[in-house]
Amino acid sequence: ENKIGMMQHNQSDSFQQAMLKGAEEMADRLDYQFIDASSNDDPVKELEIIRNFAKRGVDLLVLGSTTQAAGVAGVELAHSLGMKVITMDSIQADSKAEGQVGGDDVAAGYYAAKHLAESIGGKGKVAINKFPDPIPPSEDRVKGFYKAFNEYPGIEVVAEAGPGYDTIKAMNWTAATIQANPDIKGFISIEDTSALGIVRGIENAKMDGKVHSVTVVESASIYKELQKGEVLTGVFAMHSYNYGALAVTLLDRLNHNRPVPFIVKTTGVLVTRDNVNKNLEYLNFD
Amino acid sequence: MNTSEKSLTQRNEKIQKNWTQKGLELISSSYLVKLSIACLVLVALLSFASPYFFTLTNFKDILLGTAVIGIISFGMTMVLISDGIDLSVGSVVAYSSVILCVSLNAGLGLPVALFLTVAGAITVGLFNGFFVSVLNINPFIITLGSMSLVRGIAYIIIGGQPKPFDSDIIRFIGSGSLLGIPIPIYALLLVLVVLSYVMKYTQFGRNVYAIGNNQETARLSGINVVKTRILVYCIMGLLAGIAGILLAAQTYAGIPAAGMGYELDALTAVILGGTCLKGGQGRLAGTLLGTLIVALVLNGQNMLGVPYFYQLVSKGIIIIFAMTVAMKRN
Amino acid sequence: MNTSEKSLTQRNEKIQKNWTQKGLELISSSYLVKLSIACLVLVALLSFASPYFFTLTNFKDILLGTAVIGIISFGMTMVLISDGIDLSVGSVVAYSSVILCVSLNAGLGLPVALFLTVAGAITVGLFNGFFVSVLNINPFIITLGSMSLVRGIAYIIIGGQPKPFDSDIIRFIGSGSLLGIPIPIYALLLVLVVLSYVMKYTQFGRNVYAIGNNQETARLSGINVVKTRILVYCIMGLLAGIAGILLAAQTYAGIPAAGMGYELDALTAVILGGTCLKGGQGRLAGTLLGTLIVALVLNGQNMLGVPYFYQLVSKGIIIIFAMTVAMKRN
Amino acid sequence: MNQSALRISNIVKSFNGIKALKGLTLNFNKGEIIGLVGSNGAGKSTLLNVIWGAYAPDSGELYIDGERIEKITPTKAQELGISIIFQHRRLMPYMTVAENIFIDNMPKKKGVIDYKKMRTDAKELLDVLNLDIDCNIKVERLSAEEKQLVEIVKAYSKQPKVLLMDEPTTALRQGDVERLFELMNTLKSQGSSVVFISHRLKEVMEICDRISIIRDGGNVSEGEKLDYSPDRIVEEMSGITATDFEHQRDVTDSSFSKASQEVLLSASSLSVDNCQDIEFALHKGEILGFAGLGGSGVENIFEALYGLKTHVDGDIKIDGVDVEIHSPIDAISYGLGFVSEDRQLNGEFLELSVKDNICIPKGQKKRLYSVINRKEETLASKGFIEKLNIKTDSEEQLIKNLSGGNQQKAIIAKWLHLQSKVILMCEPTAGIDVAAKSDVNKLIQQIALEGKGILYTSSYITELMHVSDRIIVVYQGRIIKVFSRAEYDHNKIYLAMNGINEQIGAKHEH
């Protein structure tokens, strides 16, 4: 019997949890045994997990590697252990995996930024929050931000920083950025945890209504802020549940010796105050 | 030797001693003085570098942003003085925010929710204290264990995801102001004042110092070492719980992944403040300065928009530099 | 008392002494014995719980997965014995992998690349050693600073993103085997053997223990405290560099974000192994056992497919439990 | 009044299978000062620790005021009116003198520590001993001697019914000893029982009412002081006849070598800290004694010679060659060795073995990477254990498990082992029993005979007179008088130490 293993570099946030859920449910639906593990961002542990999967009879691997480059060794190792591999989240042109699944991060960034630009009337200063270290999904979303902002000559990016994956730190960054740019109009974030801190920072500065923010990646807390609608005006939902589900689907095809596309990019959806209630049910956790 | 001569000797010695003494006092307090100067230099440099830095609002923001980690650092100071360590603080912050959130969402009402949160946090402290104090097991390992354990429990309680909650009072605690000063700053100062008072003016506080100086001697002096150390970890738990409540109040959410790395942040502030990893020595005033230095550095970097990699580099250099000028604590 | 009586007493004492000595040895080693038993119990439990656990391949894999962190832990043992600490190890691992990668990609050739990597790592050790030893500044703060600084440099060198490289020899070092045993395992064992020998049988090793015991006595005894401590940090740097090379060799990449949290992982293994945070005491054999226990726990959890949250919980419980059974170090 | 204040019976205590106390039975009456006498490692400290509840005895009984105490703990002992001064100082280094005195029960006003009262109370107590110590400074800044005095004040402050004192005078000077005796007499007159341990028989004979002698953890004899002579005490505590110690009683004994004229080490216009114009020459084969009150600067001079001081002016010559000594490493390379005054602070590596403690300084002559010659070291340390009669079950025993006096012997051994040309010795025989003192002094004499030089300081004038060939007296940082052996006179030396020097020939007039 075939067994699917899913190695994630991290399982401690909503984004990763949704992927896990997607893969798990899809594997269940397609009648595969499914196991998962997290390497906690350690590239060496990642390899050990793949070896352990092999011992436990995994022959189909979903690899959500720490980094693209480290994934190279992971894919090679998995192949040498007789597994078929679909990578998840990070996409790389010269990947040796059979296929890759990820979100269209540039598009996500683009639509999110466009929405922010519209919310602030197409002009003014904005600040970008990204990941501290430049992992590809983060960088791609930022690329999308710029692509959109470039369409608005009146928009000026005054800060691009990564205060860290921590709500309080993001709040402090927001406060400092507002201090340094009193006439700032908008904040955009590549992920939800920091976005929450940005919203608080804006509120603390009593700039509700004057400064808007938009973020990529959905979560319950974020949707709640969106419902209030004073500060947060849009969320680009990535539906990372689909990454996992798709990755398992591709593995199923590979297992039946059917061809799979080398790259599959899922699309998400822009959620605003108007459609947030409808989108709540797509929060694939709880 | 006759009496008059003897008193002469004594007088001579006295004069010498007075001088020595003054020198000594200056030196022993000089670390805090130097640290304050380092702090002021930092403020001056940043004011010079950024026109937006030297404003009342910005200082308020800095303090506000320091509330959570500051409260933890104060508690950690006490733990280090007692010759212990607590690595579980970050996890307890997350866990407390989670308990508060889940209790509120379960409709338990604020008083009950707060009670559960505080009780839960103290329980972790009691757990740590029991192993460290009664069974006499290395606090580094025990609290490393509970750091993992409590984080796991936080995830399990809330189901992996951060969740929002609603409570006007909590919201006020997190974002409200009194006389123009945000509530979390009051909490921070209150903890500082109360804990400073406890450490200096109660027998418990002096016992903590004594135990940190030499546990065996403390025991032989008739100090109830076991009880005191348990209490230390319970208070640390309580403070981490309060920090967790503040975090939840500021984010309106229970966040199981919150507070990661806070143990190291707190240790940095505490040790920068002149508290010794070997116990027996340390002051909360130093920790306050240490916390401020770290916060100033971060705020300055944010203000100046230093790119992340250079933030890392400059943070490292500033820490090393600050310590070197303030140095010689051994 | 006449002579015959005296000699009788002496003989009696001698007999007693032989017994006592044996007792002493048993007790002083008993911590390691208990730790080994804890290790074996863990193995037994896991073998019982998972059919995949008790295989030669799995043990090989466990050792292979332990090589990087194990080498760091051995170095950290020496640093702790000297009454120091080095928090920069994880950053040095990343930084070394980055230097190796960038040098190779710049076409410098393997020997030059390896030389640069090792030299770069030792430089960090020298830097730490200079501040800690010559300027006598708190090692916790200094290495916390260099932890940040070196990480920043690693990011800057490689331009943020991890990059792959190609080198057959490096690849062989990472994934090759000799006599069926992966190369990194040889590296791990070599470091263990050499360092154990150095710590036990050379003047340097004993000086490290002496300094950790009482730095002032060491100075009065004519030990070159400054030089010895610098050397300790340099060796730690070298070992972290070797660990970085192994990491790069296993992943075929220079990864600036690698090795985060390794300082805490290493400290866990070292302290679990019975080395004391206060210096002057500790053994590499204990660290080996500590490393193995942590590795076994992780491997076992993987093998049993414990969900992440429950992994956190069980890891915490096992660490606390292992320490409690092996307990009673001071 | 011959009521028993404290009685122990059949106390057995063993460490790792070795019996330190082998069924000891003792009785301390109210209103008496009892001298507890025994050689190094006899079990005196162990006994006090058992009484205090610091060690749990294997078996035996303890009675206080005639009442059996089942399990004693430090807290209980305190409640029962016992006070203790440990041989190993037990103060909190980073806390102030006042805090240390009241550590377990600080004066409070409405539950809050009353620092003002604590300070005045502390000051009052310090005044009882006529001490000029600032009660606000941290204990780590005190000298060994001052720390000892604070311990005494702390124990006395409780107005104990039973006061146990483990070698309280080892670190003290004569004047302080006298004040301590006054204090003991006060307690005695209040009906307290005072247990006094000392290796200075003179003190024991002077202050005690009764004497209890123990040997190898067992009772030897017990009785009125008047029944004892120093000879009998020495005989009973060591089990060897007193003739071996004859010279110990005879100050003018001249079995010492005649030093040669060749100068080994000389200092001229040396100044450091409070010392100025220090000038002296140490000859080959000479034991040069230094005498001075606390704070006179003797220790500064020694430390300067050993490279422990940063600001030293003047010339130091070794073998006629000018030398610059900036660190102990330099000092050792020029052939100096240093027995420091404060064993507990910087004398020993507690967690290392006796062997390592003895062999580490010598090991520094080798390269860092060179391998330790274990055979040689074992042999050498075994030799010293025998020569100095260090009581330990093996050279691999951790030094912290030795009795205080035996630790001190091991420390002397490490400097003898280094075979330095010149050894600077501060209070080398602190806490060493009478028999061993004689052994140590013989050894010192022997190495002097080999053409080496010794600088020797002790707060105990008698001992200084006994050991040294000449005595230099330092007063307020200046050499005030040099006594040759022929001029030795206890009183004159004492007066000189206090700055009184009627004789012409004083180096500096005041």
Ligand SMILES: Nc1ncnc2c1ncn2[C@@H]1O[C@H](COP(=O)(O)OP(=O)(O)OP(=O)(O)O)[C@@H](O)[C@H]1O
């Ligand atoms: N913690 C310990 N572990 C092992 N042996 C010990 C320990 N403490 C004391 N001993 C042994 O018990 C014996 C008695 O020691 P104790 O310290 O009571 O002697 P003492 O009479 O106080 O000697 P001194 O005059 O040198 O202080 C010694 O042989 C000593 O080595």
Ligand SMILES: Nc1ncnc2c1ncn2[C@@H]1O[C@H](COP(=O)(O)OP(=O)(O)OP(=O)(O)O)[C@@H](O)[C@H]1O
């Ligand atoms: N580093 C220093 N700087 C300035 N003055 C000092 C220093 N060290 C000691 N003194 C002063 O020098 C005097 C002599 O101190 P020292 O410790 O040398 O005396 P000592 O003769 O060794 O006394 P004791 O026999 O009690 O140890 C003291 O009055 C002390 O206050």
Ligand SMILES: [Mg+2]
């Ligand atoms: Mg003793």
Ligand SMILES: [Mg+2]
């Ligand atoms: Mg002195």
